[in-house]
Amino acid sequence: MPSSSTLFATTWDHRRYSYAAVLAATGVGLAFPNQAALLLALPLAVGMVVLGIAHGACDQLVVPARQPAGRAAAGWHYWLRFLLSYLGLAAVVGLLWWRWPATTVGVFFGLTIWHWGSADAPSSEQVPAGWWLLHSLLRGVLLFAVPAWWWPTETAAIVNGLLAFAGAAAVAPLRFGQAAAALGLLALGGHLVLWGRYASRRRWGLLRTELVEVPVLVALLLILPPKLSVSVYFIFWHSLQHVLRLNGWLGYPRAAGVSTPPRLRFNLMAQLAFFLRRAAPLLAISCGALLVLGHVLADRLSGETTWFSLALIVASIVTLPHALLVTLVMDAHHWQRPRSA
Numbered sequence: 001m002p003s004s005s006t007l008f009a010t011t012w013d014h015r016r017y018s019y020a021a022v023l024a025a026t027g028v029g030l031a032f033p034n035q036a037a038l039l040l041a042l043p044l045a046v047g048m049v050v051l052g053i054a055h056g057a058c059d060q061l062v063v064p065a066r067q068p069a070g071r072a073a074a075g076w077h078y079w080l081r082f083l084l085s086y087l088g089l090a091a092v093v094g095l096l097w098w099r100w101p102a103t104t105v106g107v108f109f110g111l112t113i114w115h116w117g118s119a120d121a122p123s124s125e126q127v128p129a130g131w132w133l134l135h136s137l138l139r140g141v142l143l144f145a146v147p148a149w150w151w152p153t154e155t156a157a158i159v160n161g162l163l164a165f166a167g168a169a170a171v172a173p174l175r176f177g178q179a180a181a182a183l184g185l186l187a188l189g190g191h192l193v194l195w196g197r198y199a200s201r202r203r204w205g206l207l208r209t210e211l212v213e214v215p216v217l218v219a220l221l222l223i224l225p226p227k228l229s230v231s232v233y234f235i236f237w238h239s240l241q242h243v244l245r246l247n248g249w250l251g252y253p254r255a256a257g258v259s260t261p262p263r264l265r266f267n268l269m270a271q272l273a274f275f276l277r278r279a280a281p282l283l284a285i286s287c288g289a290l291l292v293l294g295h296v297l298a299d300r301l302s303g304e305t306t307w308f309s310l311a312l313i314v315a316s317i318v319t320l321p322h323a324l325l326v327t328l329v330m331d332a333h334h335w336q337r338p339r340s341a
Contacts (some may be wrong), residue, residue: 014244015172017268019212021236022220040228047235050276053273053286056322057279058246062329065249089321097313101166105159108316114141115323116238118331120213122206127179129334131197132265138190142214145187145228146221148180155180155226159264165300165309225310242326243275249330290314 029036060082091163096104117140121132148155160170191214198207221229252274276283293314294301301307313321328335 011266014241015213018237018240019216021240022216022232024214025221025228025236026223029228033223036224037228040232044228044231044235047239048270049283049287051239052235053290054276054279054283055242055246057282057286058250058275058320058321059325060282061250062246062279062325065251066329071248086321089324093317093320097166097316101168104316105162105166105168108312108319109144110321111195111316111319112142113137115319115326116140116143116233118327119238119242122209126203126206131194132334134190134194138187138194139188142184142187142217143221143230143233145180145183146218147226149184150222151226152177152180157305158226158312161305162309162312165306166313203210243335244271245330247271247275250274261319 009146025040028039032039060079063082064078093104093108095108114136117138118132118136120139121127121135127135156171156173156176159176191210195210198204198210217233220232223229224232226261252271294310297310301310
């Protein structure tokens with residue numbers, strides 16, 4: 001198993017590309033608010049394939065990468081168990097959409113809050129388990145609370161479009177407003193508590209990182225409408241950071257034949273090439289399946305709203321097995337070795 005410093009350390013080299021991409025997209029929204037969707041269309045389309053879809057296309061390699069050196073990485077028994085487990089969990093989500101769509105919308109958003117938030121949390125070497133858990137929940141809530149509060153009409157339209165596509169009743173404006181206010185208060189109050197805790201324990205590095213990342217993300221969520229801002233975050237922040245983190249699990253730079261330590265030389269293109277070579281088989285299958293699904297459901301996809309709703313449902317189906325894998329395997333150190341503050 002790769003060293004903890006390779007796996008979990010959050011470095012400027014890794015984060016700076018996400019910062020730059022988010023700030024660039026925010027700048028486009030500021031400079032060209034009416035043309036932002038058109039100007040960002042191509043980067044988002046390309047990024048969705050090579051990062052958004054691809055970032056889960058190496059999930060099958062996570063468990064073998066955790067095995068101690070000298071043990072068989074993966075035999076056909078593992079591959080069969082992995083395939084059955086992954087597809088079984090995806091089928092459960094599909095069944096939930098069919099039988100209880102309204103409940104499934106809430107479950108999907110809640111799971112996404114956790115998965116995105118925990119991916120952005122500090123490393124295990126920086127914080128004890130309780131702080132990591134709090135940070136994870138607050139970061140995830142922030143990503144939903146800001147659009148719901150600042151763009152209530154647009155955010156409610158996404159939620160209700162998804163419900164309509166799944167055959168469920170829409171959320172009333174009053175109820176949506178109450179939920180947005182509750183999320184906003186939770187995000188604000190929770191972050192003040194977290195930052196106060198960091199300051200009281202003199203965790204100045206963590207506090208500085210928070211005071212950089214939160215304003216960058218809030219600016220993105222305020223300037224761009226929800227469909228664009230969430231897409232930018234998902235592709236160029238969440239997915240990119242997952243790819244870079246997973247490369248450590250898969251042995252980069254040693255497995256890529258790079259002799260210089262990543263702390264001394266960080267090559268983004270080499271990192272992406274390393275990952276995409278391993279993701280290519282499942283990525284190709286996933287893209288092909290999405291094209292077939294779009295063709296089969298073409299009669300129901302009458303506009304942008306229905307296409308976006310279909311994309312969210314497809315994402316939700318694979319989010320459960322993917323998020324469980326990340327939490328129970330890649331983040332297992334948080335649960336197995338809790339630390340006191």
